[in-house]
Amino acid sequence: MTESAPRPLDESESRAWTSLIAVAELLPGVLDSQLQRDAGLSHFEYMLLGALRDAPNETLRMTALAARTNATLPRLSHVASRLERRGLIARRPCPEDGRATNASLTEAGGAALDAAVPGHLATVRSQVLDTISPEQLEQLAGAAEAILGRIDPFGRFGTACPSTSALAQPDEQAEAS
Amino acid sequence: MTESAPRPLDESESRAWTSLIAVAELLPGVLDSQLQRDAGLSHFEYMLLGALRDAPNETLRMTALAARTNATLPRLSHVASRLERRGLIARRPCPEDGRATNASLTEAGGAALDAAVPGHLATVRSQVLDTISPEQLEQLAGAAEAILGRIDPFGRFGTACPSTSALAQPDEQAEAS
């Protein structure tokens, strides 16, 4: 009846699994708290705005945006409604396909993203990247990519990952003051 | 006004961050889906039951249970209400401290956990552990523990992590068939 019982985790596996699942459970909360407090954005909203910024003409079809932010279409649609109500994005029917909708970053949306980037970047550094050595950074990337190959076989998530791209060019507004 | 802008991520950092955040976003959904489908439990409920199983007398104060499952007290209280309604746990006032509440695993709760473990273990193996080499496993543990040291300074989460402990001794019901 029960499928042949998989063998239990050995000590090494147990350590790795425990710490990985802890990070996975804790990290989203850390990011959400900081962004919400300092910029009034959830981490998902932040990634969404970042994905639009990275897109040609700062515009993306809803389906493409959902793939890049790893969201279901209903989830994206709801969040997009809120962001549109706040004036941070705009939605227009796609000229080429009557079924599709294009979402684009507004000026206010771009400004909100610019304002959020430095604080988020500081958090990512202090809470994650700066806690491990350069070697560990490489090792972490390797392991995470391997796991992703399994749980995200189509590699949708990594595609021009918005938060990363946004983080990679936050200098623009830094010299304004 | 803006704090001095942190420097952007270099390529190595960007890779690590992108993949890590992707895993953190995707993994909980993978675990929840499998457990919900095969055992009617969320991953959080699974961890909660596992924490009780590992506790002396399969009983824990709500505060202690919250710490071990990394939950806020309100969250735990809501989930506990549902689990109690389903007969999987029981709550009784603590004899030693009138303010406290003890939660304990019921027989049905233990059975539900037993039934859930093999499938969960198989998922953990196939989706995560088996996708990386033994070396990467060690490296992943090291990096994740370092990050945890920062985002979970009190180490609450790791304390007798339920899912791990449960996974470490699932043989009991395996030989019954």
Add this chain to the structure above:
DNA sequence: GAAGATTGAGGCTTCAATCTTA
């Protein structure tokens, strides 16, 4: 007054159903 815990309201995500266009 502080600690342990519960409750209720509000917000977000999920799921199924729906609508429109290709």
Add this chain to the structure above:
DNA sequence: TAAGATTGAAGCCTCAATCTTC
């Protein structure tokens, strides 16, 4: 009929307020 997207209901989490006991 399928693809793209939206909507509404239901469930879960968060936050603030509350209640009881120390």
